[in-house]
Amino acid sequence: MTRSGLEATFLTSRETLLRFLIAHGAGDAAEDVLQELWIRVSTAPPSGPIASPLSYLFRAANNLMVDRHRSLRQAALREQAWSDAFGATMPGRSDAPFGERTLIAREELLLAQAALAAVPLRAAAIFRRHRIDGIGQKQISAEMGLSLSTIESDLRIAYGALMEARRRIDEG
C-alpha cells in the first residue's frame, strides 16, 4: 500500500476514526489525537501490503489510545514518586518514606504474581505465544492443534487473571 493509498483511506474515514477516538474517551483532544495518528502512520509506513487499510488505521488508533492511558498512568506514578522524594506532607499523598515506596512496588509484584500463578500452564503458554511472540489466534490454533474457540477461551482465562492482578494491586 502506498502512502497515498493509506492517506486516501484516512481522509475518507476521518469521521469514523474520530468517532472511535471519542468513544475511547479522547474528548476534546480527539482532533489532536487524530493528527498524531496520521503522523504516526505516515512516518512509519507498513513494511508490506495491507489487507485492509481501514483496519490498519483503526488498530493504530486503538494502540494510540492505550498508549495515552499508559502515559497518564505513568505520569501519575512519577508525580507520586516526586512528592515522596521531595514534597512536604500533603493531604491525600502518601507520607511513606522512599524506601517504603519501593517496598510497595515489590508488594504489588507479589500480589500480581500470586494472581497470575493461577493461570493454567496451557493458557499461559498460549497467552505468551500471542502477546510476547506476537502470533495470531489462527496460527496458534494450527500450531497447537486446538480449536480457535479453545484458544480464545484460554486467552480469556489469562486476561481474567490479569484483571485479578490489577484488582489486588489496587486494593493492596
Add this chain to the structure above:
Amino acid sequence: MARSTNPIDDAALDWIVRVGDPAFDDWDGFTAWLEADPRHATCYQMLEADAAEMANLVPASAPAMPIAERRMPILRRRWIGGALAASIAAVIGFGALRSGADPYVVETLPGVTRTIALADGSSIVLNGDTRLTLDHRDQRVAALDRGEAYFVVHHNAARPFRVAVSGHELVDVGTAFNVAREGQTVRVGVAEGAVVFGSGDEAVRLKAGGALQVEGDVIRLSAIEPDSVGGWREGSLDYDGAPLRQVAADLSRATGLKLVAAPAVAERTFRGTIALDGLRDNPTRLAPLFNASVRRGGSGWEIAPLP
C-alpha cells in the same frame, strides 16, 4: 480461578481477545460497545495496558539446567524494563488462589539475628540489617528487601516456597538455602535440596553445593561447600575469593560493626574464614587476615592499605 461476575469485565475480556486477533475487523461493533458506557473504554484500556506490562509475569514452563562448576562461562540475561516487567514469574504450578495479600515486615538491626518459625515447620533466620516482607495470608512467600536470610523450607510440592529478591524469584520445594542482597546484587547458596532461580529459557536450577551471584544482568554460577552456606548463623564467614567490599558489608551486617573497605583495597579478594565472636570489640584483629590496616574511619571502621 475467580470468575468475574461483573458484566463490564466479562465484555472487556471478550473484546480484548477478539480485538487482539490480527484478522479482527468489527471495528464498528467495538466502537458501539465503547460508546455505550464511558467505563467500557477505561476497563479495556487498563486491561490492555496491564497485559502489555505484565505479560512477562504470566508463568512459563522452564527446563531444568545443570549446575555449572566454578569458573564456567558467565550467563548473560536480558533485563526487561519497567518496575513490574523487570521481574520473572515463578516456574512451578501453584495451588489455590489467595484472595488478597496481607503483608507484614520483619526487620533486624545490624548485628542482631532473628528466627521466624512458620506454621508449616519452615523457618527463616534473618541476619543483621535485614528486612523481609511476609504475608499473613500466604505462608509460602517472602520478599527479601535488604540483607541476608537463611531459609529452611518444609517440603510441599503442591505449594512451593517463593522468595522475591531484587526483581528475581527463587522457587523452592523443600530445601535449605541462603539469600543475600545488597542493592541489585543478589547471592544465593544452596545447602540442601534444590532451588530454581528465575524462569523461562534462563531459569537456573541450583542443587546442594550450588551458588550464584547476580549483578546487573550478569549471573555467575559457582560451587560452594554446602556446610558453609549460611555460615553466619554459626558465627563464621567463609570466603573463597570475594572482594573486601563484600566482606566488609557482610561483617557489618552480621556484627553491627560499621566496616567499610577503602577504595584502594575494595577490590582485593579474600580467601579464608573469619570468626565473628568478639569481633565487634576488637576489629583490629582482622588486619593480619586482610594484610591491611584496620582503623577508625568515618563513623565506624575502615580497611585501608598498609602504610
